Amino acid sequence: MDPERKVAAEEKMREWCVALPKVELHAHLNGSVRNSTLLELAKQLGDKGVIVFEDVKDVIMKNSRSPLECFKLFDLFHILTTDHDTVTRIAKEVVEDFAAENVVYLEIRTTPKNNAAKGMTKMSYINAVIKGLKAVEAVDVVLFDSNLRTNETLSCTPMIELDDDTKKKKIYVGLLLSIDRRETTSAALDTVNLAMEMKDQGVIGIDLSGNPVVGEWETYLPALQHAKELGIPITIHCGEVPNRKEIQAVLDFCPQRVGHVCCLNDEEWKQLKSITIPVEICLTSNVMTGGAPSLEMHHFADLFNAKHPLSLCTDDSGLFSTSLSNEYYLVAATFGLSKSELFQLAQDAVQFVFADGEVKKSLRRIFKVAEKRLMLPAEFAAPN
Ligand code: 6MZ
Numbered sequence: 479m480d481p482e483r484k485v486a487a488e489e490k491m492r493e494w495c496v497a498l499p500k501v502e503l504h505a506h507l508n509g510s511v512r513n514s515t516l517l518e519l520a521k522q523l524g525d526k527g528v529i530v531f532e533d534v535k536d537v538i539m540k541n542s543r544s545p546l547e548c549f550k551l552f553d554l555f556h557i558l559t560t561d562h563d564t565v566t567r568i569a570k571e572v573v574e575d576f577a578a579e580n581v582v583y584l585e586i587r588t589t590p591k592n593n594a595a596k597g598m599t600k601m602s603y604i605n606a607v608i609k610g611l612k613a614v615e616a617v618d619v620v621l622f623d624s625n626l627r628t629n630e631t632l633s634c635t636p637m638i639e640l641d642d643d644t645k646k647k648k649i650y651v652g653l654l655l656s657i658d659r660r661e662t663t664s665a666a667l668d669t670v671n672l673a674m675e676m677k678d679q680g681v682i683g684i685d686l687s688g689n690p691v692v693g694e695w696e697t698y699l700p701a702l703q704h705a706k707e708l709g710i711p712i713t714i715h716c717g718e719v720p721n722r723k724e725i726q727a728v729l730d731f732c733p734q735r736v737g738h739v740c741c742l743n744d745e746e747w748k749q750l751k752s753i754t755i756p757v758e759i760c761l762t763s764n765v766m767t768g769g770a771p772s773l774e775m776h777h778f779a780d781l782f783n784a785k786h787p788l789s790l791c792t793d794d795s796g797l798f799s800t801s802l803s804n805e806y807y808l809v810a811a812t813f814g815l816s817k818s819e820l821f822q823l824a825q826d827a828v829q830f831v832f833a834d835g836e837v838k839k840s841l842r843r844i845f846k847v848a849e850k851r852l853m854l855p856a857e858f859a860a861p862n
Contacts, residue, residue: 491810494817495803499582499848501827501841502791502802504713504737504758506656506687507588507607508555509794510572513538516796519558529557545718545767549689551797561596562606569610575795577617577649579803582844583831587654587685587713590669600672607653608680617647621680622837650837652682654713657698659688666701674708683711683832687737690718695727702731711832713758717741718769729753735830737791739777740769747780756787756830761808762800763793773812782813782823789827821845821853 479487516538524531537551559568569586576584588607590600598606611619655673657666673681684705686698705712712733717725720741728736729749737758742750750757759778764770770777781788790805792798806824809815815823825845828838 488811492803492807494852495806495810495820496579497848497852498803498806498821498824499580499844500802500806500824501583501789501831502576502581503585503735503789503827503830504760504791504793505572505576505584505586506794507569507572507586508552508559509797510575510586510792511555511559511568511796512571512575513796513799515568515571516555516558519564523558529554545690545769548767548794548797556591560591560593560598560603562598562602565603565606566610566613569607570613571610573611573614573619573649573651574616576802577614577647579801581649581802583650583828583833583837583841585652585654585683585832587656587687589656589658589687590672600668601676604653604655604672604676604681611651611680617649620648620650622650622652622682622833650833650841651680652831652833653680654683654685654832655681656685656687657701659686659690659693659698661688661693661697663697663700666698667704670701670705670708670710673705673710677710683713683734685712685737686714688715690715690721695724699727699731702733706731711735713737717746718767722746729755734832737793738764738769740764742777751784751786754787756789757781758791759788760791760793761805762798766798773808776812778809779813782815787826787830788823789830790823818853821849825849 517535520529520531520534520538523529524534534554537554559565572586573584591603592599608621611621655669657669661669670684673684684702686702702712713735714728714731714733715738716728716736717739718741722743725742725746729746732753732755735756735758738760739750739757759781761773761776761778764776765773778788790802790809792800792802792805795801806820809823810820828841828845831838831841
């Protein structure tokens with residue numbers, strides 16, 4: 479194909495990936511902040527003399543990150559973002575950004591933070607996040623509770639059908655509370671109890687995340703066990719580094735989903751596949767942090783060929799300068815998946831959401847309507 483036609487075909491494929499309705503199951507709030515917002519916040523703190531803006535600016539704009547740099551950067555992000563108003567602002571913007579690229583269901587995860595200097599408790603932090611979700615105006619945010627009730631009818635108008643500008647798009651949003659690996663057993667238990675307390679306000683699950691070389695599985699196990707007993711769905715970052723003992727413990731614990739699974743050995747792969755725990759795949763993140771040697775050698779291919787349940791995710795779209803549409807595009811460009819395979823991949827993710835019943839039914843309807851438009855043979859497709 480001549481270079482110009484190739485560029486045009488790539489552009490069309492990118493547009494198709496944006497139009498595809500998508501389900502995002504692994505996105506960290508503070509990793510998904512827009513660079514422009516981070517720079518603005520850094521400038522404000524620079525002006526107050528809290529940080530040196532010029533130093534921070536280069537760090538924020540850098541594209542490639544080592545794992546160590548990532549977690550250092552999160553410390554910086556947290557300095558920039560941890561007061562109630564800022565948390566509210568970034569929650570609003572993050573949902574707007576996902577909705578703008580046709581994410582129809584979003585599970586956003588975040589670590590509830592205590593910050594006495596700002597009068598912040600774990601609960602007030604999550605309330606500030608919820609306030610942000612409710613402040614979104616560009617789209618209707620349906621925040622459902624863990625009993626899967628919503629205040630409004632769930633008969634969602636499939637966004638792909640909308641051609642009337644006066645009607646708004648809709649995005650379903652659920653919150654997962656993250657336990658940070660730096661936390662103590664008692665702090666982790668606080669987070670699980672908070673998830674239980676806020677289950678009627680949009681909190682639908684628990685995540686274990688944080689720097690994978692920090693902390694011990696035994697520290698979080700009582701909290702994760704408690705969540706399991708309470709019936710709260712759990713997802714765990716697994717195998718970001720080759721920690722044999724912990725990978726085994728996570729697989730034995732059998733959470734509802736796992737994230738990453740970069741560094742599993744043959745035996746662990748076998749076990750993962752035999753228990754078919756759905757995997758949250760984060761291509762760009764894994765390559766940028768060294769969890770996968772390259773896109774071409776990413777374990778996505780092995781899991782996909784084995785028909786293992788999986789879902790494409792961004793992890794930290796701000797930190798890694800990606801988007802969910804871009805992750806779908808990368809899968810097509812790297813592994814040669816067809817549009818119908820991509821569509822199936824996006825639609826299959828509905829099975830793994832922590833919502834159930836009516837929400838899943840609505841999502842299936844959205845995909846059904848989208849299929850008619852997105853899967854037309856090229857010769858019948860309406861010209862752009
Ligand atoms: C493990 C990660 C992560 O919670 O402040 N986080 N944990 N592996 C990753 N892969 C690169 N990316 C993000 O969002 C930022 C926090 O999410 C976790 C880290 O604990 C990070 O501090 P919140 O909203």
